[in-house]
Amino acid sequence: MTNPIILLRGQEVPNIHQYDVYVQHGGYQGLKKALGMSPDEVINEVKNSGLRGRGGAGFPAGVKWSFIPKNEPVKYVTVNADESETGTFKDRLIMETNPHQLIEGALICAYAIQAKAVYIYLRGEFWDVAHQLDQCIEDARKDGWVGKNIGGGNFSCEVYTHLGAGAYICGEESALLNSLEGKLGQPRVRPPFPAQKGGGLYGEPTVVNNVETIANVPWIMVNGAAEYKKIGTEQSAGTKLYCVSGHVKKPGVYELPFTATFRELLYDICGGPSVEGRNFKALLPSGGSGPIVHLNDQVLDTRMSYEDTAKIGTIIGSASLIVMDDSVDITWVASKVTKFFKHESCGKCTPCREGTYWLDKVIDRILAGEGRPEDVKLIENVAKNMAGITLCALGEFAANPIIHTIKNFPDDFNQHVAKKAETKPVPAKKLAAAGD
Amino acid sequence: MAIINNDKYTQRINWHLSKYPDKRSAVMPLLYIAQEEYGWVSPEGINEVAQLCDMDPTQVKSIAGFYTMYSEKPKGKYWLQVCNDLACALRGADEFHHDLLHHLGIEEGGTTDDGLFTVEHVMCLAACDKAPMLQCNFHFMENLDMAKMKAWIEEKRAELEKENS
Ligand SMILES: Cc1cc2nc3c(=O)[nH]c(=O)nc-3n(C[C@H](O)[C@H](O)[C@H](O)COP(=O)(O)O)c2cc1C
Ligand code: SF4
Ligand code: FES
Numbered sequence: 001m002t003n004p005i006i007l008l009r010g011q012e013v014p015n016i017h018q019y020d021v022y023v024q025h026g027g028y029q030g031l032k033k034a035l036g037m038s039p040d041e042v043i044n045e046v047k048n049s050g051l052r053g054r055g056g057a058g059f060p061a062g063v064k065w066s067f068i069p070k071n072e073p074v075k076y077v078t079v080n081a082d083e084s085e086t087g088t089f090k091d092r093l094i095m096e097t098n099p100h101q102l103i104e105g106a107l108i109c110a111y112a113i114q115a116k117a118v119y120i121y122l123r124g125e126f127w128d129v130a131h132q133l134d135q136c137i138e139d140a141r142k143d144g145w146v147g148k149n150i151g152g153g154n155f156s157c158e159v160y161t162h163l164g165a166g167a168y169i170c171g172e173e174s175a176l177l178n179s180l181e182g183k184l185g186q187p188r189v190r191p192p193f194p195a196q197k198g199g200g201l202y203g204e205p206t207v208v209n210n211v212e213t214i215a216n217v218p219w220i221m222v223n224g225a226a227e228y229k230k231i232g233t234e235q236s237a238g239t240k241l242y243c244v245s246g247h248v249k250k251p252g253v254y255e256l257p258f259t260a261t262f263r264e265l266l267y268d269i270c271g272g273p274s275v276e277g278r279n280f281k282a283l284l285p286s287g288g289s290g291p292i293v294h295l296n297d298q299v300l301d302t303r304m305s306y307e308d309t310a311k312i313g314t315i316i317g318s319a320s321l322i323v324m325d326d327s328v329d330i331t332w333v334a335s336k337v338t339k340f341f342k343h344e345s346c347g348k349c350t351p352c353r354e355g356t357y358w359l360d361k362v363i364d365r366i367l368a369g370e371g372r373p374e375d376v377k378l379i380e381n382v383a384k385n386m387a388g389i390t391l392c393a394l395g396e397f398a399a400n401p402i403i404h405t406i407k408n409f410p411d412d413f414n415q416h417v418a419k420k421a422e423t424k425p426v427p428a429k430k431l432a433a434a435g436d
Numbered sequence: 437m438a439i440i441n442n443d444k445y446t447q448r449i450n451w452h453l454s455k456y457p458d459k460r461s462a463v464m465p466l467l468y469i470a471q472e473e474y475g476w477v478s479p480e481g482i483n484e485v486a487q488l489c490d491m492d493p494t495q496v497k498s499i500a501g502f503y504t505m506y507s508e509k510p511k512g513k514y515w516l517q518v519c520n521d522l523a524c525a526l527r528g529a530d531e532f533h534h535d536l537l538h539h540l541g542i543e544e545g546g547t548t549d550d551g552l553f554t555v556e557h558v559m560c561l562a563a564c565d566k567a568p569m570l571q572c573n574f575h576f577m578e579n580l581d582m583a584k585m586k587a588w589i590e591e592k593r594a595e596l597e598k599e600n601s
Contacts, residue, residue: 160456
């Protein structure tokens with residue numbers, strides 16, 4: 001059986017990003033179908049499809065939509081196109097190559113919750129992508145798919161883009177809403193959650209979904225929930241865009257059903273290790289924030305689904321696979337990832353702000369060969385103390401890589417500190433003299 | 437020039453202000469316009485944006501300071517933001533960044549004397565499969581190496597010389 005293609009469908013069609021071409025290939029039929037159903041029927045269809053959020057957490061999309069209170073007059077949809085996790089580059093591909101798919105999906109979501117407007121929040125670097133989307137929105141408007149009385153019915157909805165300006169934290173949904181409101185892009189205290197009155201955009205109930213999540217929706221409307229559910233595994237319906245970077249021959253974005261294994265992706269599709277004679281060593285399956293694993297046979301034969309990756313102690317998350325061969329020192333990886341989170345911590349809570357600062361400092365010391373054996377324990381403790389007590393999940397994201405790199409690759413750390421353990425400590429007097 | 441009452445921007449400013457139920461939400465797009473006009477988010481730009489969004493200038497300044505893409509000091513004509521985050525670094529981005537600085541004779545974050553190039557390293561730009569890569573004034577340049585960069589730099593220098601002669 002050839003693999004089903006949902007998200008990258010139409011990629012072979014020249015100019016599928018243009019409105020006319022998209023329509024010639026069945027575009028806006030999903031929205032048309034949705035408009036002929038009741039909003040609740042649309043929500044149920046998405047619920048039944050088993051579609052889960054692709055932004056990382058995997059929350060069922062239809063369930064999220066059903067949380068929106070029906071009796072509130074003003075509601076919003078925000079599409080999360082902040083895509084800033086290290087190793088993630090799938091949303092950009094969807095928006096560059098098939099932007100109408102996203103606009104159509106967002107309008108279906110808006111109809112389902114009866115939203116007044118859709119805001120697509122893009123990371124600031126997606127400047128060109130945002131301008132193309134603006135053009136697409138205007139093209140769809142001309143045919144009555146955006147604005148007043150969509151498709152000739154009673155439903156009206158606007159669609160806008162909004163560019164961020166370089167802050168990873170704005171991908172966190174409550175920070176995104178603050179940023180969109182013109183406030184500092186820092187997370188909010190929850191509850192109230194975005195779906196609740198008081199918690200969403202301008203205090204109104206709001207759905208926040210990732211680009212890839214939303215891009216599935218037109219297909220589900222056209223083909224039905226049952227067809228969608230046939231693809232993938234029991235708990236992971238549909239296909240996923242896997243972003244592969246690092247030490248493989250053919251890095252890139254690939255669409256596969258959740259039943260595919262790491263081996264199929266990394267060997268059959270990506271061609272194995274990029275340097276002849278080298279072997280795979282480690283894998284970060286979900287960017288910098290997810291637990292690192294040994295890239296061994298057990299992992300290679302695991303299906304890349306939510307439930308299967310949980311069994312091997314990691315997550316599939318946003319499916320940002322960073323592949324490392326045996327030339328890589330995992331202490332260096334821990335350092336790179338920590339620098340990222342130190343830079344991106346918004347500074348609102350102390351454990352995250354201070355924790356990332358200290359982690360970075362001590363790892364640098366270890367890498368420079370100046371660490372002591374107890375430094376490894378020290379960073380492990382700092383990381384463990386950060387987890388679970390911060391306002392948003394970034395604190396956890398920053399702690400995770402440290403905890404798992406040390407747990408799974410202790411030798412990589414110990415090799416740096418062992419030397420120090422062997423050498424006798426330099427007497428303080430001598431050190432002072434050397435500084436003269 | 438100002439951005440208020442400037443024909444070049446009026447339409448875009450009004451459009452951004454019309455997108456949101458609250459003017460304050462337009463602060464980010466308008467800061468980009470100010471940056472386009474002044475080359476950085478200058479005090480004049482901050483004041484104008486504050487006026488347009490009904491905000492206090494100090495609030496606008498703190499927003500500008502929170503995000504890395506608003507420049508708080510003037511940059512070179514070409515602002516090169518090199519990604520040297522993990523995925524790119526696995527494909528030689530650290531060396532590329534280092535060599536680029538060396539070739540231009542500047543330090544990290546510095547600008548060349550002719551005012552043409554500023555180089556900074558940044559975190560993941562969502563183009564990890566095309567490393568080494570960088571962002572030049574909001575446009576991506578991908579699958580780079582030093583030979584390509586040197587040729588590009590020469591081209592830009594020649595353009596400047598032509599302009600000046
Ligand atoms: C620090 C942080 C950064 C995040 N960055 C992103 C992001 O860039 N894109 C995204 O879709 N979700 C991101 N998320 C997850 C969002 O908060 C949110 O769960 C998601 O957009 C919901 O959409 P989904 O249910 O469709 O996945 C981030 C979360 C955290 C804590
Ligand atoms: S955990 Fe970090 S990023 Fe999240 S709110 Fe606290 S300081 Fe900000
Ligand atoms: S790590 Fe450089 S673009 Fe992602």
